[in-house]
Amino acid sequence: MGTGEVSNSSSENVSYNNETNVILNVYDLTPINNYSYWVGFGIFHSGIEVHGKEYGFGAHDFPVSGVFEVEPKSCPGFIYRCSISLGQLNMPFSEFRAFVESVASEYHGDTYHLISKNCNHFTDDIAHRLTGKNIPGWVNRLARLGLLILPIVYQILYVHIYIYIYIYIYIYLCVLILMYLCLTIYFSRIAHDIGCINALLFFSSCHSFDLFWGSPKKLAMCLFDMFEQGGEDRS
Secondary structure, eight states: OOOBBBBBBHHHHOOTSSEEEEEEEESSSSSTHHHGGGGGGEEEEEEEEEEEEEEEEEOOSSSBBBBEETOOOOOOOOEEEEEEEEEEEEOOHHHHHHHHHHHHHTOGGGGTTTTBOOHHHHHHHHHHHHHSSOOOOOOOOOOOHHHHHHHHHHHHHHHHHHHHHHHHHHHHHHHHHHHHHHHHHHHHHHHHHHHHHHHHHHHHHSOOHHHHOOHHHHHHHHHHHHHHHHHHHHH
8 A cells, every 4th residue: 555655755856847746645534444444444635736736636625626735744733654656747837827717616515425525526527537546446435335334224224214204104103093982982081971960850850750640742852852862062
């Protein structure tokens, strides 16, 4: 992974000369890289050094370019690891500046994405346009791995979301059925209680057992009124 490393890239690049080296400067984002680096993994930042200046790509919240310029090997917020020579370029500095400004319009800060469009994608794109070469695979391997894993994760989440929706609908329907049964029992008891009250009112309307047993016509009329009133209450 360390082949092609250069130790003094800034002194070899001269901005007043058409010929210049194209160098990839790699930085650590975390001390864990000291261990994972040797197995081909790590979280890295990279910048492309041309004509004695280093260019990188970062994120912000505005729809303008996220490309920035710093002194080589001194990008703020990162720990310099190594420099890798990607080849030579024969291009005047003024022409190169115009090239960088053109590419910068394709890399807005609000389009930055850790997996699909990060600083290493930017340096890989610049390197390929200038030299026809790509940056070493280990620099951005974690993002490529993320691109492979992410669709699987999305599909798992997608399936789980539908499972949760079906469970929620099932529970909701069970609750509705239970509420329906409870309300049915409740109103049945109310109807039964209303019937008992009507019966009590009926018997209280009969002033005496003599009148009750001695007036079949009145008994029939009272029963008819009781059932009619009970039907209206239930409806």
